[in-house]
Amino acid sequence: MNPEAVLVPRAPENVRPALAARTAAVAAILRRKWPKLGGAALAAVGGFGRAELFPHSDIDLLLIAASEEEVRRLKEPWSEFLQSLWDLGLRPSHAVHTAAECAADHDGNLELIISLLDRRFLLGDPAIFAGLDHRFEAFLTKRRAAIARRLIDATEARHAKYQNTIYHLEPDLKNTPGALRDLQTIRWLSRLHPQDEAPELSAPFEMLASLRCRLHEMAGRDRNILHFEAQEALSSNPAALMRDYYRQARIVERALARAIEAVPPKETALLGRFYEWRSRLSTSQYTVQRDRVWMRNPAAVDFGVFEFVARHRLCLSSAAIDRLAGAAPQARWEDWKRLLSLPYPAAGLRAMQQAGVLASLIPEWRFIDCLVVRDFYHRYTVDEHSIVAIASLESIADRRFAALLSEIPDPQLIRFALLLHDIGKGSGHDHVEASRRLAREILLRLGAPEEDRSAIEFLVAHHLDLSAVMTSRDLHDAATAKEVAARVQTIERLKQLTLLTYADISAVNAEALTPWRREQLWQVYLLASAELTSGLYSDRIHAAEADPALASFLEGLPVRYLRTHTHAEIQAHFDLARQLESRPTAIEITHHEKIYRLTLLARDQPGLFASVSGAIAAFGLSIVRAEAFSNAHGIVVDTFTFSDPHRALELNPSEFDRLRRTVRRVVEGRETAEQLLRGRPKPSRSGRLKPSVNLNDAASERATLIEILAEDRPGLLYDLARALSAAGCNIEVVLIDTEAHKAHDVFYVTRDGRKLDAAAAARIRESLLEAAL
Amino acid sequence: MKKIEAVIQPHKLEDVKEALKNIGIDGMTISEVRGHGRQKGHKEIYRGMEYQVDLLPKIKIEMVLAEARAEEAIRTILSSARTGKIGDGKIFVFDVAEAIRIRNEDRGEAAL
Numbered sequence: 001m002n003p004e005a006v007l008v009p010r011a012p013e014n015v016r017p018a019l020a021a022r023t024a025a026v027a028a029i030l031r032r033k034w035p036k037l038g039g040a041a042l043a044a045v046g047g048f049g050r051a052e053l054f055p056h057s058d059i060d061l062l063l064i065a066a067s068e069e070e071v072r073r074l075k076e077p078w079s080e081f082l083q084s085l086w087d088l089g090l091r092p093s094h095a096v097h098t099a100a101e102c103a104a105d106h107d108g109n110l111e112l113i114i115s116l117l118d119r120r121f122l123l124g125d126p127a128i129f130a131g132l133d134h135r136f137e138a139f140l141t142k143r144r145a146a147i148a149r150r151l152i153d154a155t156e157a158r159h160a161k162y163q164n165t166i167y168h169l170e171p172d173l174k175n176t177p178g179a180l181r182d183l184q185t186i187r188w189l190s191r192l193h194p195q196d197e198a199p200e201l202s203a204p205f206e207m208l209a210s211l212r213c214r215l216h217e218m219a220g221r222d223r224n225i226l227h228f229e230a231q232e233a234l235s236s237n238p239a240a241l242m243r244d245y246y247r248q249a250r251i252v253e254r255a256l257a258r259a260i261e262a263v264p265p266k267e268t269a270l271l272g273r274f275y276e277w278r279s280r281l282s283t284s285q286y287t288v289q290r291d292r293v294w295m296r297n298p299a300a301v302d303f304g305v306f307e308f309v310a311r312h313r314l315c316l317s318s319a320a321i322d323r324l325a326g327a328a329p330q331a332r333w334e335d336w337k338r339l340l341s342l343p344y345p346a347a348g349l350r351a352m353q354q355a356g357v358l359a360s361l362i363p364e365w366r367f368i369d370c371l372v373v374r375d376f377y378h379r380y381t382v383d384e385h386s387i388v389a390i391a392s393l394e395s396i397a398d399r400r401f402a403a404l405l406s407e408i409p410d411p412q413l414i415r416f417a418l419l420l421h422d423i424g425k426g427s428g429h430d431h432v433e434a435s436r437r438l439a440r441e442i443l444l445r446l447g448a449p450e451e452d453r454s455a456i457e458f459l460v461a462h463h464l465d466l467s468a469v470m471t472s473r474d475l476h477d478a479a480t481a482k483e484v485a486a487r488v489q490t491i492e493r494l495k496q497l498t499l500l501t502y503a504d505i506s507a508v509n510a511e512a513l514t515p516w517r518r519e520q521l522w523q524v525y526l527l528a529s530a531e532l533t534s535g536l537y538s539d540r541i542h543a544a545e546a547d548p549a550l551a552s553f554l555e556g557l558p559v560r561y562l563r564t565h566t567h568a569e570i571q572a573h574f575d576l577a578r579q580l581e582s583r584p585t586a587i588e589i590t591h592h593e594k595i596y597r598l599t600l601l602a603r604d605q606p607g608l609f610a611s612v613s614g615a616i617a618a619f620g621l622s623i624v625r626a627e628a629f630s631n632a633h634g635i636v637v638d639t640f641t642f643s644d645p646h647r648a649l650e651l652n653p654s655e656f657d658r659l660r661r662t663v664r665r666v667v668e669g670r671e672t673a674e675q676l677l678r679g680r681p682k683p684s685r686s687g688r689l690k691p692s693v694n695l696n697d698a699a700s701e702r703a704t705l706i707e708i709l710a711e712d713r714p715g716l717l718y719d720l721a722r723a724l725s726a727a728g729c730n731i732e733v734v735l736i737d738t739e740a741h742k743a744h745d746v747f748y749v750t751r752d753g754r755k756l757d758a759a760a761a762a763r764i765r766e767s768l769l770e771a772a773l
Numbered sequence: 774m775k776k777i778e779a780v781i782q783p784h785k786l787e788d789v790k791e792a793l794k795n796i797g798i799d800g801m802t803i804s805e806v807r808g809h810g811r812q813k814g815h816k817e818i819y820r821g822m823e824y825q826v827d828l829l830p831k832i833k834i835e836m837v838l839a840e841a842r843a844e845e846a847i848r849t850i851l852s853s854a855r856t857g858k859i860g861d862g863k864i865f866v867f868d869v870a871e872a873i874r875i876r877n878e879d880r881g882e883a884a885l
Contacts, residue, residue, distance in 0.1 A: 516805040
């Protein structure tokens with residue numbers, strides 16, 4: 001009977017009997033062709049031993065010889081036997097060993113040992129086989145732990161070759177994580193280290209085995225990669241086929257993790273010490289062992305465990321996953337925000353995914369669970385892509401983008417946007433709009449505040465914009481820069497969107513973000529950033545509002561003012577402006593958690609900005625962000641955002657009033673900032689960052705743009721502003737930003753109503769550099 | 774046979790491909806390259822630091838054609854890749870000694 005003629009079943013449940021039938025058929029052929037060699041035994045090992053012969057896989061045979069001399073004697077008849085099999089179109093893989101060789105443990109023979117775990121007597125001298133059997137069992141009993149560990153090492157090495165993910169769009173059914181080899185590994189590990197509960201793996205086995213059978217049948221040889229064409233040939237709905245595949249692969253992945261955990265590790269002393277040190281992360285709620293988290297009994301089964309994982313980059317133990325499986329932890333927006341601001345949020349999200357919790361916290365996640373995107377570039381399923389994108393921000397190799405990330409005060413928003421940016425992909429319509437809509441619903445449900453909601457919605461709605469510009473617009477055309485600037489509207493949004501795009505492209509596949517593409521993305525960022533900075537000065541509000549008094553207030557303010565303040569804030573400022581009819585200044589101080597904001601409205605006068613910066617610094621407060629704008633009627637709107645490192649305001653509520661009064665006196669000229677700052681200690685400088693001052697004549701028609709980058713310190717802003725005032729400059733527009741000890745200050749100045757001439761520019765540059773030190 | 778190599782602006786790729794397809798040329802090789810011409814790129818100012826960007830991203834298109842078709846292809850690329858500004862790129866033309874199809878060893882123009 002021609003073994004190739006065994007029919008491949010269409011129904012997975014029949015695959016085991018079919019494989020067994022092929023095995024029996026091959027065994028019958030071997031029996032016929034066997035030359036009845038004495039002094040030897042023929043054993044079936046590996047897949048043949050397991051009675052799992054696939055249509056075109058190798059037939060694993062082992063000839064056991066009684067001794068070394070026997071091996072030499074058997075060489076020729078053995079070759080003839082194999083030749084006769086090859087002539088029949090079979091593919092025997094063969095080895096000849098003595099029993100002693102089989103029961104030895106050394107490098108390079110792990111394959112032999114593993115194949116022997118499935119051994120079965122076929123033909124020849126049963127006594128010789130029994131001899132091997134006996135010796136091998138004894139060997140196993142002695143060395144089971146070492147063999148298990150070697151098997152685990154080999155498995156981990158193989159997984160690394162496949163990027164440690166089960167989500168391959170064209171998986172290798174033998175070797176990809178979550179596939180047949182892993183299934184066998186689970187069985188072998190269970191044999192070496194029996195667990196309490198044997199895992200239920202018949203469903204994954206049947207699916208993988210029947211797919212492999214059909215691949216062999218279609219290709220006519222031992223082909224195991226499930227290419228796109230094969231997926232289409234095997235199913236009328238390839239996307240559904242693959243979704244099933246990934247779900248089964250997940251089961252295998254989890255069972256393998258459990259089986260590996262059951263094996264006691266032999267760590268080198270160094271690794272052991274590392275794990276021991278890491279286990280000091282254990283708390284009253286969680287135990288950490290070998291970088292895995294177990295939940296102690298008093299631990300509440302809630303969101304906190306994911307935060308723990310995300311803080312230290314651990315993973316959940318199978319026991320913890322089990323405990324979470326039944327629970328339905330709740331999370332509000334604050335919980336998510338906290339999680340996403342920890343150092344390793346991707347680890348936390350993966351843990352949620354493994355425990356099945358992600359889909360219960362965000363039900364819409366099910367739309368993209370294991371969803372396959374069928375195109376040439378996408379390497380991952382949609383859900384995996386989103387998590388990989390978040391992970392890509394954890395370690396950015398490109399210095400420029402890494403610096404950009406450090407300038408963003410709330411990267412959690414970018415991360416949450418990445419989590420949701422493709423969530424509309426399963427809907428069959430334009431996924432950008434679908435994702436935006438779903439994101440909005442999710443955020444409302446979680447109770448996210450409006451500013452966070454609008455930021456994330458914006459990012460999701462525009463997540464493809466920058467890549468579109470990169471590929472299809474002329475980056476050297478001024479119109480391109482203007483268009484991008486108009487879309488993003490503020491520098492903050494531009495930075496967030498740039499990093500979102502960076503992450504999104506990085507997660508398409510491992511090579512997608514080539515240096516070439518990175519360069520293009522950076523170009524887009526540069527152009528738009530320059531446009532927005534110059535727009536600060538030149539884009540002013542002209543449009544009329546319904547209320548003429550309000551229109552008059554807004555007239556001449558930079559457009560940025562409208563984009564960075566809510567209606568409520570603008571109304572509040574307008575009310576303050578009205579107070580100016582009866583008094584020279586109007587001041588308001590608000591605070592939210594540890595951040596304070598002082599808003600000042602007054603008539604413009606020379607040195608105003610410098611004085612107020614000085615007054616604030618004199619209170620020991622640290623200015624983090626500031627803006628100074630003036631409208632067409634000479635009213636300045638200055639906003640200072642500051643922190644209170646010495647807790648002066650926090651501990652003494654009366655200090656608010658004193659601050660307000662002091663600023664008022666300084667503005668009204670009854671006190672100077674110099675007087676206030678006298679006697680304050682000189683700030684210490686760590687000198688990490690060399691200050692740089694750049695004057696740009698071309699950024700605007702009427703003013704000179706001065707950009708300063710320096711190490712942040714108390715009173716820096718005052719020193720810079722005072723240097724400018726002392727040089728006779730009028731500060732027209734200011735935008736200050738500080739992040740991670742770096743101060744980035746943008747001033748638009750004029751002198752006698754005009755741009756600075758070259759001589760003045762050089763002098764001012766010198767004095768600013770000095771002031772920045 | 775002639776080989777045509779064209780270095781063009783990245784955002785012009787779709788236009789050039791479309792135009793070549795319209796005159797019946799489908800076979801080409803595309804690579805992402807970086808470079809500059811006489812202008813040596815340009816200066817960027819960011820955060821007070823001036824740095825020279827002289828490796829500008831470009832696209833290189835290569836194709837091998839029968840000699841009789843070369844002129845038409847060149848004219849097509851010229852008109853579809855041009856923006857009139859600096860940085861539009863260049864076209865180079867080479868003689869080809871031999872072309873062979875790997876699948877069935879066709880040689881010469883039959884391989885194109």
